[in-house]
Amino acid sequence: MTPSMKRATALLGLAVALSPLTASANQALAQQKACLACHTVDKKLVGPAFQDIAKKYAGQKDAEAALVRSIKAGGSGKWGPVPMPPQPALSDSEAQTLAAWVLSGAR
Numbered sequence: 001m002t003p004s005m006k007r008a009t010a011l012l013g014l015a016v017a018l019s020p021l022t023a024s025a026n027q028a029l030a031q032q033k034a035c036l037a038c039h040t041v042d043k044k045l046v047g048p049a050f051q052d053i054a055k056k057y058a059g060q061k062d063a064e065a066a067l068v069r070s071i072k073a074g075g076s077g078k079w080g081p082v083p084m085p086p087q088p089a090l091s092d093s094e095a096q097t098l099a100a101w102v103l104s105g106a107r
């Protein structure tokens with residue numbers, strides 16, 4: 001195995017090992033920011049399940065940016081009559097992290 005292949009294999013192994021930690025940190029952020037008061041990973045609560053959101057946005061090239069806008073600005077009518085309140089206290093970085101996590105199916 002060449003040195004570059006060894007490096008690539010090591011990086012892949014590290015990414016796989018850290019992915020549960022990242023998912024856990026993202027879920028902790030969702031809990032901290034009260035997202036889980038209205039959403040769950042796999043079933044509708046007040047708002048849609050994160051996995052349903054991921055399915056709706058699948059294949060859209062601007063999905064993450066659109067979801068960041070929805071998270072920060074709030075909205076209504078996309079998922080039924082209950083409006084999602086705006087989240088202006090979220091930083092852009094937090095909104096991007098949450099959007100990426102939701103689009104991954106909250107895994």
